[in-house]
Amino acid sequence: MDLFEKIVKNMGPLGMHAKEAHGYFTFPKLEGEIAPRMMFRGKERLTWSLNNYIGLANHPEVRKADADASAQYGLAYPMGARMMSGNSDLHEQLEKELSEFEHKEDTILLNFGYQGILSAIDALVDRRDIIVYDAESHACIIDGVRLHQGKRFVYAHNNMENLEKQLSRATKMATETGGAILVITEGVFGMSGNQGDLKGIVDLKKKYNFRLMVDDAHGFGTMGKTGAGTGEEQDVQEGIDIYFSTFAKSMASIGAFISSDKNVIDYLRYNMRSQIFAKSLPMPLVVGAIKRLELLKTRPELKANLWKIVNALQSGLREAGFNLGTTRSPVTPVILSGTVAEAANLTFDLRENYHIFCSIVMYPVVPKGVIMLRLIPTAVHTLKDVAETIQAFKEISTKLKAGEYYAEKLTAVNV
Numbered sequence: 001m002d003l004f005e006k007i008v009k010n011m012g013p014l015g016m017h018a019k020e021a022h023g024y025f026t027f028p029k030l031e032g033e034i035a036p037r038m039m040f041r042g043k044e045r046l047t048w049s050l051n052n053y054i055g056l057a058n059h060p061e062v063r064k065a066d067a068d069a070s071a072q073y074g075l076a077y078p079m080g081a082r083m084m085s086g087n088s089d090l091h092e093q094l095e096k097e098l099s100e101f102e103h104k105e106d107t108i109l110l111n112f113g114y115q116g117i118l119s120a121i122d123a124l125v126d127r128r129d130i131i132v133y134d135a136e137s138h139a140c141i142i143d144g145v146r147l148h149q150g151k152r153f154v155y156a157h158n159n160m161e162n163l164e165k166q167l168s169r170a171t172k173m174a175t176e177t178g179g180a181i182l183v184i185t186e187g188v189f190g191m192s193g194n195q196g197d198l199k200g201i202v203d204l205k206k207k208y209n210f211r212l213m214v215d216d217a218h219g220f221g222t223m224g225k226t227g228a229g230t231g232e233e234q235d236v237q238e239g240i241d242i243y244f245s246t247f248a249k250s251m252a253s254i255g256a257f258i259s260s261d262k263n264v265i266d267y268l269r270y271n272m273r274s275q276i277f278a279k280s281l282p283m284p285l286v287v288g289a290i291k292r293l294e295l296l297k298t299r300p301e302l303k304a305n306l307w308k309i310v311n312a313l314q315s316g317l318r319e320a321g322f323n324l325g326t327t328r329s330p331v332t333p334v335i336l337s338g339t340v341a342e343a344a345n346l347t348f349d350l351r352e353n354y355h356i357f358c359s360i361v362m363y364p365v366v367p368k369g370v371i372m373l374r375l376i377p378t379a380v381h382t383l384k385d386v387a388e389t390i391q392a393f394k395e396i397s398t399k400l401k402a403g404e405y406y407a408e409k410l411t412a413v414n415v
Contacts, residue, residue: 013364017340025344025360034058034252036381038357045357046385048375053222053330054302055379056292057252069287077283082109083269086280094290095257101297102228102243104259108268109286111278113246113256117215118144119274120244120258121184123267124213125150128179130170132163132210134186134196141184141215150179157189160200167208181209187216187230188223191361191374193327195219195230202239213242221250221296222330227303247285251292255281306330306379309386313377316390322397332375333361334393338400343371345405346396354392 011018018026030047031039034057038047056062080086095107110116121144125131131145131152145152151173153166163183170181185196201212216229224232229245231237242264246256258268269275295302310330317324323335338346343362350356350373361372375389399405 021344025347028357030357036378036385040351040357043355045351045355046388048332048356048358048377048381048389050378051218051249051376052252052378052380053250053376054227054296054306056250056295056302058380059295061295062252062288062291065291066284066288069284073283073287075282075284078280080280081276081278082280083276088280088283088286090283090286090290091281094286094293097290097293098257099259101226101293102259103237104243104261106262106265107257107259108265108272108275109281110256110258110275111281112254113217113244113248114140115274116246116256116258116272117141117244118147119272120242120268121145121182121213122147123271123273124242125182126179128174128177130174130177130179130181131184132166132170132181133184134158136189136192137184137186138190138215138217141186145184150177158194158197158200160197160204163201164204164207167204167210170210171208180211182213183210184213184215187214187219187233188329188331190218190331191333191365191372192325193218193329193331193333194325195223195233195328198231198236198240199234202236205239211241212239213244214240215244217244217246217249218329218331220245222303222306226300227296247289247292250296251289253285253288253292255285255289302379306377309377309379309381309383312383312386313375313381313389316386317393320390320394322393330377332377334373334375336371336373336397336400337369338371338405339369341407342400342405345407346371346400347373349399349405350392350396354396356389356392 028040034050034052036047037044078086078088091109095109098107099105117140125148127149129150131148133141133145133154134157135154136157153170155163155166174181183201185201187196198214219230221227223230226232231240241260243259247253314324314332317334325333325335327333340362343360347360359374361374366372
């Protein structure tokens, strides 16, 4: 079969809905200043789909730092990969400040989160090593694991008994191959919002010899007393051997980092292909990240306001009878029952008649029969926003249960 012919015949489980969904349910365009209320298709919507957790996207000091750095350096400087010609004092300053914030010896900056952690996994393990990872790990971890040429074991989500079983298998195999064991999990799982059982994993180090890598994209800046993340929240930061996070969430920017022991970071600097063969992070993003980290450290009221909104939203939804699953973070999944078509019709009603925009998650991301509306509260939302949303959710839930959203196929939307 011709490659293109094969693609046309099978667009994939999400792509099969592209004709009806593109531009509205998928690839929508939010316009205007990044804020709780933005424009969608010419109308203002109350928006709960942006990972601008502590409200730095349009913070005046951040905007000024970004603008000044762009004017001074442009987007080209420094040219080349870090190893060759793309290093700078400011890149190293940001790495030093992140290391201190995360209580680790050293840090390496990454151009992007997804390709960064994927490449780090590829660099850290060889064919003799064994990876053990949580079943609900993010796609970037799954893709990194797929690159691994050695053995990998998956353990049931946050199930320490099952993890110990996999560690026992991995230990036996590592003894035979002469390899090492890397356990990978997340600090906060981006769909469910629950925390990885980091404390439980670290406790298993007393019985098994392994290193722990944590993807804390949603925990950095939101969790822990200082915002250092889920390891700080669970008081096991020292037990995390390789700490990863992205700038795309609390920092409201582009880029990522890994913090660990100095010898591990030195190894990654010379072995991570995604960094060795890629242009250095542009200077405005580095300067902007330094300013963002400064605000994260010196303005605790930002995180405090985030949690005020989180607690009001989640407690209000629970009191109204909604199932929020196991979330223990700002990520707020509202779990309903219905078909893909009902999910689309419900979302259309929510956006067009209630003027609320949130992310819709449906099969195959979640099981058949499940509708998940994922809300991301931020420090710049208000209690009025919360009350408006809870009332709207009460009304759409009533309609869903009454069968008002039932249809045989997705709603057709003119885009």
